[in-house]
Amino acid sequence: MKITKDTIATLKLKVADANGRLIEDSKEPAAVLIGGYGNTLPAIEAALEGQEAGFQTTLKLAPENAFGQRDESLLRSIAKKDFPPGVKVGGQLEIRESESGQTQVFNVVKIKGGQVLLDGNHPLAGIGLAVTLKVISVRAASAEEVAHGHAHGDHGHHH
Ligand SMILES: [Zn+2]
Incomplete structure (x- = not known):
């Protein structure tokens, strides 16, 4: 077949x-x-x-x-205190965009000081x-x- x-x-x-x-x-x-x-x-x-x-x-x-190509506008930095507990590097977080109302999955790339660095690009x-x-x-x-x-x-x- x-x-x-x-x-x-x-x-x-x-x-x-x-x-x-x-x-x-x-x-x-x-x-x-x-x-x-x-x-x-x-x-x-x-x-x-x-x-x-x-x-x-x-x-x-x-x-x-x-x-796809990387989109650097999908890099975000958010205060750690605004995060759900238990978020770790390598984890994922869904964020609803206030303007479009669409959800975007972000990968947690780095936690440094009080900031969490997020990347909404596909890992590949x-x-x-x-x-x-x-x-x-x-x-x-x-x-x-x-x-x-x-x-x-x-x-x-x-x-
Ligand atoms: Zn089915």
Whole structure:
């Protein structure tokens, strides 16, 4: 079966930066609903289109095709006293923007003196990636999976 819209591709993924430094090596395969549901990067979906089980490739992705360029306006510094207790470096915090009303996830980068430094960029923003992927299996998505926008079952989403 070929990978196309509304199929479930079970993938093994290995992600390195442009210098070959390993960022992530998934021990467990991931089941991904294909078709623009935002379950994986559009560049990865484009490479998978029409491929079958056994397909393997390494994609070199520029930051704009991966997690985007860094936006320095997403760096914030907030007084530690305004923070929920238990916030640690490496943790995350959701902040509702007063102007747009949208929530933005910030990573806690540093706590220094009475200030907490936050970064709203994706941790991989601004980084070129080399993504090695292998297709383990392909199957048709169920109507329920399409309605939910993600894969169920083995290596998929559990409710
Ligand atoms: Zn679901």
